[in-house]
Amino acid sequence: MMIKIMGWMLLLVAGPLLAKVNIEHWQTSKGSQVYFIAAPELPMVDIKVIFDAGSARDGKQFGIAALTSALLDTGAGIWNADQIAQRLESVGAALGSDVSYDMATVSLRSLTEPKLLESALETMQTVISKPRFADADFKRDLARTLAGLKQLEESPAAQADIAFTKALYGDHPYAHNSDGEMATVGKFKVADVKEFYRRHYVAANAMVVIVGALSKEQAEQTAEKLLANLPVGQKPAPLADVVMPSAAKRQDIEFPSTQTHVLVGLPGSYRQDPDYFTLYLGNHILGGSGLVSKLFNEIREKRGLAYSASSMFAPYLKPGPFEISLQTRNEKTAEAITVLNQTLADFINNGPTEAELTAAKQNITGGFAMRFDTNKELAGYAAMIGFYQLPLDYLDTFPQKIEQVTVAQIKDTFKKRVPLDLLQTVTVGQKIAAAPSAK
Amino acid sequence: MKYKLLVLLQLCLPLTAYSAEVKVQERILNNGLKILVKEDHRSPVVVSQIWYKVGSSYEPGGITGASHMLEHMMFKGTEKHPAGEFSRIIAENGGDENAFTGRDYTAYFQTMEKSRLPVSFELEADRMRNLRLSPEELKKELEVVYEERRMRTEDKPRAKVEEYFMAMAFTSSPYKHPVIGWPSDIENYTVPDLQAWYDRWYAPNNATLVVIGDVQPEEVFGLAQKFFGEIKTSELKPLKPQTEMPQVGERRMTLKVPAKLPYILLGYKVPSLKTAEQPEEAYALEVLAGVLDGGNSARLSSQLVRGKQIASSAGAGYDLSSRMSELFLLDATPVKDKTLTDMEKALKAEVTKLQNELISTEELQRIKAQVLAQAVYQHDSMFYQGMQLGMYETIGLGWQKADQYVENINKVTPEQVQAVAKKYLVEEHLNVAYMEPQTMATLANNAHKHPAK
Structure with missing residues (x-):
């Protein structure tokens, strides 16, 4: 059977530069x-x-x-x-x-x-x-x-x-x-x-x-x-609040793998968090922007310690994890963790530079339309907006909220929200005796 | 807006669907660079992919994985844009970028707001010819690639099984090598190795530029001419065929891998669309894979996971878009009280059934309905559409074949499915791997034996 080729897409007129999501x-x-x-x-x-x-x-x-x-x-x-x-x-x-x-x-x-x-x-x-x-x-x-x-x-x-x-x-x-x-x-x-x-x-x-x-x-x-056929029923009780860990802790789990998986972090941000945009933008610079982030640069580009090195905030109804992750060959675990912690500490103590902030803003706002250019992505955003009761114009105002964030805000907010003395560290891999002590 | 209503006449069910196809525009520059453009004006976004005809199946022994290594090095700078610049410029323009290497292709892509397409073209044109490979950068990036190998293969029991399995199943075909390369090859790449590989394959007449998005084809062709037009054509040395030897009997291996669950992998030698003497056979194999694993109603789920409850999970797969002959794969994990031998018997019984009995009209209709629906759904992703065009073009089938897929699947008959099952899913062409889990403690000893970088 012949499938008729139609030029139906050609009939569409190109939309405005930034698609408004209704x-x-x-x-x-x-x-x-x-x-x-x-x-x-x-x-x-x-x-x-x-x-x-x-x-x-x-x-x-x-x-x-x-x-x-x-x-x-x-x-x-x-x-x-x-x-x-x-x-x-x-x-x-x-x-x-x-x-x-x-x-x-x-x-x-x-x-x-x-x-x-x-x-x-x-x-x-x-x-x-x-x-x-x-x-x-x-x-x-x-x-x-x-x-x-x-x-x-x-x-x-x-x-x-x-x-x-x-x-x-x-x-x-x-x-x-x-x-x-x-x-x-x-x-x-x-x-x-x-x-x-x-x-x-x-x-x-x-x-x-x-x-x-x-x-x-x-x-x-x-x-x-x-x-139609569901009973009305009722909503479940509100979820308990998240309590921050009381002290920094490190766990090393022995596992017979060639790499050690390293995770470092804390409970982070939630969907209605007033600081979310600041944390999101800051994290973009620290470890959220793929091939150009600080963590990627320090761990992979400069030292070849890992294939992937990144950080993220995963916001839920309550604060979801702020998580920095990398995987490195067992004998490099100590070095990789040192670089990770140093990079994080530098960022929290000094914040990003103006140039880094500008580049991150350009990346986020310049590519914003790409985040919802499929029905699938739109459905994901609509679900998020609905479930977490975010404003219906959340997507339309997102770039503007990002533009407003300053270096000082990122520095203050990270200091407040990512207390280094409470960081949780987990490693899973083999302890290599020859490596310098990782404590 | 008008849709052409497409009624599948062969179907008894009242199944109708829309054909939603935009014509692909093609242009070839004087230097041989082929450009494919497909418009999608839903969002002010453009996807640009450049596909090179080179991948792990092009590599001779000793430098397996060189295509993938070179893909990594392509981010390490040119005279004009030193290391890191490429990614920095794409990022500050709001772009998303990366690259991927397969057996038959190496591709680089950027997704950008539509006005930034020239930024992507300028950078890709520059690194098509002007890459600077330095020993220092290579040394660091080797470590990164080795980490990638550890993450993807060494520490994943099933990925390890697959790697050994392919090496057993293929004799003379380069499909026996992993895309990422064998460890000792990775450790020993030199700058001259990679330079030679780059010089040989990175040329306008060995590439296809695929652009999908909110663009006008003529403008894209103009931009391509501006940025890529001056690059000189290369004289491409023909690729050696490295055809697979006929398999003359079943091959079998047992892997003792530290893991928790047993696992079985079966692979029959089959042609791809490119190598099939009759293209119908490749489409019939595609339908056959659908009969076994095309959704939750397909036979493996229905008969082996539910039904007989022999498998905890089971799958089947066939990739018709390969440059060389392929494996038709079946894999499964048995439930707790069943053995791998039980599992093998059950999988083979499904194969035998396909040889002895025609598939039902309803089954065939379901597969065709899914293929037809997928053809509509795939328009939701510009990236995926680009992948299809780039892949078909790069393996040498021509992009037009991607557009004919639905039509060709729709022609497949129950008799053709039975015929390919009888012809290809035979013991002489079968490869079997059993993964027998070892206690995790054993791994500690093995892991130390891996060549450490």
Whole structure:
């Protein structure tokens, strides 16, 4: 069959230099928040239904949020896993579910041709509101989760991550891996999953993001339909605040790898943090800007100590990690950590130079349009804005907020927010006797 | 805006989709540089990728990984723009940049606000010919590449298995070498090695410039002429074919790797689209991979992970866009109470079924529906569209083939899928690796034996 080549994209007129992102926002009849961005150019739609049901809601059952999410499409309504998959794949749709600390997300990508979309939406609706949690599916996926957790023990990177978050968060719900731990997951009963679902997958705890070639009216109907069969329910209690570690600490975990993975950091910033833009911009200079950051330059470019060396703030509802990471051959661990700490200390004590600040601002604002030039990225931003209740013009005002940050603000804010005497350091790798003491 | 409604006549389901295709504009400069431009005016952004026809499959023994090493050195400066300048200039222009090396290509890219395209062209044109390779920079960057190898391969049990597996499966084909290179080759690169490699392959007539974004093709061609037009054509020495010897019997290996879970890898020798005598065979293999692993309804998930519950995870893969003949791969991790032998039997039973029975019309329709939908979805990413064009052009198929993919998949019949299963997924062409996990403590001893830089 010949596919007719159409010049339809040529018909579009080039937009203004900085694309303005128009997010529409409303509530469904049951009170769920909806965020919609019309993207008429491609005949497709991205939909996310998000629940405040991430791993921070695990309680003591580490991993229950993730297992609940994974089981949704293994049986729902009158369909088993095969039938659900067949229904979606026969119309070219892709359904996924995943959890982060804060969110449990069910996402769908579909063509907007009405018959195809209708079938995909019906499947998604059923998966969200009528999951079966059959015993056989539960047992199988529990075993697969345990196998996945066991496989993490092969990975020095994963072991470092697990130890690092534990060091940062202690008893806080952000302290454990979203997939849980073998000891907790091994004890789950199917009733635990059903109970987690019953409490969290409710309309009052749900929001919907729609980005694609739908009219506002179609988007309204879509959101309404997706959540139609959910009880209203209620939001979970507010999350506990994060407590900063009381003292600096270093943990060296022996692991038979050729490289040592090094993580250094603290609980950092949160989504509604008034200092977020300052921290973001400062971190861009320190270790967030790929091939030109200070850490990259000191560790990789000048000394060849690592393939990657970077830092980031991962903001969540509560302060997520500020994390500096690198991997180096075992015998260079001590040197790499010294350079890392020196670079961080210099930055905190002296701040960036005006020239560095200007270059970073040019990089961020000059490339800002690139951050949301796909529907997928737009959907990600809409989810973030909705879930964390950021202003709807968050993207439009982002460059301006960045422009306003000064050298002095970065210096003051980093001093306040990244106290060096509380830094947590985790290394995972082999201790090499010949290397100078790393303490 | 108008879409052409495309009705898949062969399908019984009421499946329709849109064809959403923009014509690619092509221009070849006098010096041989080919430029492909595809417009996408959704955002004021442009993606620029330059693809060189060189990669690990071009490398002779002794300097494996040289293409990748050179990719790293391409950021180390020219006369005009000393080390670090390239990245600094791209960054201050708001750009995103990097590079990647594969078996059949080396590519460099920048994503920029659309008005900054000349910045990217100026820098890429400069480093196409004027790279300065210094022993000091090489010494440092060797360490970086070695760290990259440790991170990607040495400390990842399954990546290690794959590396040994490819080396066993291929006899005379350069696909036996890892893209990043063998450790002792990495340790012994010299500036003259890399200079020779650079001089041989970095030329306008060995490159394709792919530009996707909010641009006008004529303007892009004008800019390309301005910045790349004066670069002299090279006389390209032909590449030796290094054709793979026919495999004449099953090959099998057991790897004792420090790990926690057992793992099996099967690979059958198959042609790629480039090497297939009949191109239909490559598309039929692509559909076959879809039958096994094209989504959660596909056979490996449905039959082995669910169904018989033999596998904790299982996958199948085939890359039709390779320059040379390929492996059709199957891999799996058995569930706790099953062995690798059980797992192998179950995977082979799926292969046998494909040889003995025609796939169902519904299965075939599902795969075609997914391929068709993907063709629409891929328009969401300019970078991915550029990848497709650059890859097809660089492996020598011509970019037009990328646009014909959906159409060709759509022609595949159940009989063709059965035929390729019978012809290619046979014992004589099979390679098998078992990874038998060793306790992690054993690794400590092995790890010290790795050549330390």
